Amino acid sequence: MISTSGLSKTFGGGVEAVKGVDISVGPGEIAGFLGPNGAGKTTTMRMLTTLLRPTAGSATVAGRDLLGDAREVRRRIGYVSQSSGTSPGVPLKGELELQGMLYGLSRRESAARTREAVERLGLSGLEGKPAAALSGGQRRRFDIAFALLHDPVLLFLDEPTTGLDPQSRANLWGHIRSLRDEQGMTVFLTTHYLDEADALCDRILIIDHGRIVAEGAPAELKTGGRTLDDVFLDITGRSLREEAGV
């Protein structure tokens, strides 16, 4: 579902944010992208979602060439950034239905898709509320519902649980798992939380200084009784737990 080869981004001024990453994520996987601050996570995700043009390398995302067919890539993916893209004052239902129509659905189709997304993300009963009146966890679920309206096959989530209390985090994990289990959705998410990567992700990729330094299923990485933080410490000489303020 995601395959990159030598994907790189050098910003003006010579900042080499991403230095030739090779990523492979299969269909129906939840992949967790971890790394300390400034490692290149957001830059990589912005390239994979067509928001930033790579300076070198190639990639296939959701079955389409990232550089040659960016438009079709956009059609097939959903993206939830750290800052919500929805209007705070508009009721959920109206916002979702409008989003569906912007993607070319009829009013009727969009209403049906809205009902489905509301139910899937556990937002039933909140349709009439504006986003500003939602709790942190409800708001994240609404943002995900918004990103699903055009029926993508691949969902990108940038730090989906940052700032949420433990109960809301666990609740969101359940919803992300059910997207995979019930819809076969592929999910690529960034996180600072090792426990999240461990509990939620089928595959973990660790990036440091713009390079992938470790990759595998949590159990494959945690050999010899090590925790993911031990693995990260061994590879980078730093503790991700401390960097995340955990």
Ligand SMILES: Nc1ncnc2c1ncn2[C@@H]1O[C@H](COP(=O)(O)OP(=O)(O)OP(=O)(O)O)[C@@H](O)[C@H]1O
């Ligand atoms: N527009 C830009 N121009 C120049 N340098 C940039 C730009 N955006 C990011 N960088 C630099 O690229 C590197 C990678 O940044 P990036 O935001 O991808 O890291 P990150 O892993 O997402 O960090 P965080 O966890 O703090 O969000 C950093 O050194 C950053 O300062």
